Amino acid sequence: MASITNDYQKARVWDLGVGAEKRGPYLVTQTGYAIGDEEARESLFVLRPDGMWVDINVYLSSGRPEELDDAVFDSLAAVVNLFNGLPPQATVVDIPISEERLRAWLEDHPPGTLLEEARRWFARYGERRRVKQKRKPSPGNV
Secondary structure (H helix, E strand, C coil): CCECCCCHHHCEEEECCCCCCCCCCEEEEEEEECCCCCCCCCEEEEECCCCCEEEHHHHHHCCCHHHHHHHCECCHHHHHHHHHHCCCCCCECCCCCCHHHHHHHHHHCCCCCHHHHHHHHHHHHHHHHHHHHHHCCCHHHC
């Protein structure tokens, strides 16, 4: 396993759209280890729109999986534009992972359920996004 990089060919872009008629939004992931991790611990990393990578376990151990919403890209063009402006070496945000909460999450989600949990998060993401957009004031009402 290699360290993660900003090479778009090594990343996976997940289309969170529902059905063939809707494209996007998108989540970008990559499996590997963080540069500088002497133990070379393999993990799944998520690319945020600010160009920083975050270990998925940060979100799983937070107790608030909706925090992952901030790592979603509105369009494929936004993903491409970000990758075009990134340096070759990836930057991983070092956010502490609560080992206790991560263990609890893993106990509640036995092997094989991560995909199911991801599907539930995808389904709820659309609703959270609609609610968030409704709350935004229109330019004429500011």
